[in-house]
Amino acid sequence: MTIADLTITPLIVPATLDDDTAADFRAYGELNRRICDEQVGLPDLAPDAAQLLPNWQDDADSLDLGFIARVDGEIAGMVTISFAQEEEAHAAEIDLLVPEDRWGHGIEDALLSRAETEARDRGRSVLQIWSLHRPEEAERMLVPKTGWGRVPATRLSDLIESRGFTLEQVERNSEADLRSDPAPLRTALTDALAVAGPDYRVLEWTMPTPPELRAGFAAVLAKLSTDAPSGDMDFVAEVWDEDRVVRREARLTGAGQTVSVVAVQHVPTGDLVAYNELLIGAERRGVTHQFGTLVSKEHRGHRLGMIVKCANLLRWRELMPDATVVSTFNAEENRPMLDINEAVGFVPVSYAGAWQKKL
Known part of the structure; x- marks a missing residue:
């Protein structure tokens, strides 16, 4: 042609x-x-x-x-x-x-x-694009500006690099086997709850979010755009309210998908301060996708990430007994979350490169 x-x-x-x-x-x-x-x-x-x-x-x-x-x-x-x-x-x-x-x-x-x-x-004024990479070594390996992680060059990465894009960040894509022994999850959850103590309470629901929790959920969803590690990627601080929560959940469940949410509530204030989401398509088999996971900056260090991850994985096994694996993406510099993933059985299966170009 x-x-x-x-x-x-x-x-x-x-x-x-x-x-x-x-x-x-x-x-x-x-x-x-x-x-x-x-x-x-x-x-x-x-x-x-x-x-x-x-x-x-x-x-x-x-x-x-x-x-x-x-x-x-x-x-x-x-x-x-x-x-x-x-x-x-x-x-x-x-x-x-x-x-x-x-x-x-x-x-x-x-x-x-x-x-x-x-x-x-x-x-x-900014262009962003993501590249996928196999977990392997190659003749030319690319290191992002963050300095965390490396990925093999591909035809796509060569193209966008030649067009003026810069590799800002590497994300790890990990999977966990939902058919493995759940005992380690239960033990990790028990230990993390003991560390967190009575100031933190676990809440669970299947979307749509109950009306009384929408405002709190909106507040913690807004933090994902500012609190999650993103290198120098230009992400706008998202504006969330109850109506946006409703719109998002209509989009997520509109195709017959099911989403399970586990959140942690700070009892003294009533604020939702951590959450984890798991999503599967209408067929209820195959790959489950982890969507958002976040612990608010001011509440880190209390094992809340371990709590929401383990509690939702255990809940998911009961909700979706035919699901096989969970897939998740995390920034390579997000060592606290990667530590949690590795502790509960996630293993790397691919990587993504986050690229940016300023016009």
Whole structure:
């Protein structure tokens, strides 16, 4: 092919996946999973089209745009761009999806250029993109600005590096076997509760969040954008209230997904100060994804991270007995959380690189 054979058109967001206009969105879900499989052998890292659609239909908190590259009428790649909707947001988050057999013909360059143009046109001054990497050594290893972790160079990392992006951070993707002996989890939970003491109480629920807990949950969710280690990545401080909690949970559960939440409440103040979320798709089998996990800065050092992790993993075994593994991402510099993961049986299966470019 030549670049003249390439067309790029917007991705249509259908009302449902059964609509006449939904074929491209279904293809987007399939391509997303294919890319994860090709890059790290883990297709279930990516949500399918049904899981993706509610997020794309609701732009109150994040606006998602997509573009499809075609060659001779066939889909040859896609790019998506997400724009946080806070007034102070500067960044556009890009996901470049070009399969291996289409790489090297200019498709990836054209899609990345289109994404950058969209970001500039919408007044964004920072571009962000994530790369996936296998847990292996290579001739050229990349070290992020944080100095924590390293990943092997890939065609994607070579491309975005050549386009002026800087590797800011490395995240570890770990998995734990849900069919392993739960006794170590119970022991770790008992020990952590003893350390935390009576000032901290465990709360558990399955989304949607009970109305009386929404305000407290909103407050601790807001801290994830500011308290979690993120290197020099330009993340806006998210603004949360009860309505945003309701919107988020409608998106998360809209495709039949189930989300379990375990939180810790500081008894003297009533504040929620730690939480952990586990999510699985409608089929209730296979990979469980850990979403948010956070301990508020002012309450660290009381084993609250161990409490929410272990309590939710134990609860999940009862809720989802057919689930097989839990997958989670953590910054390599987040040693306290990695220590918890390793203690309860998580092992590394892949890595992600967080890249940034200032326009």
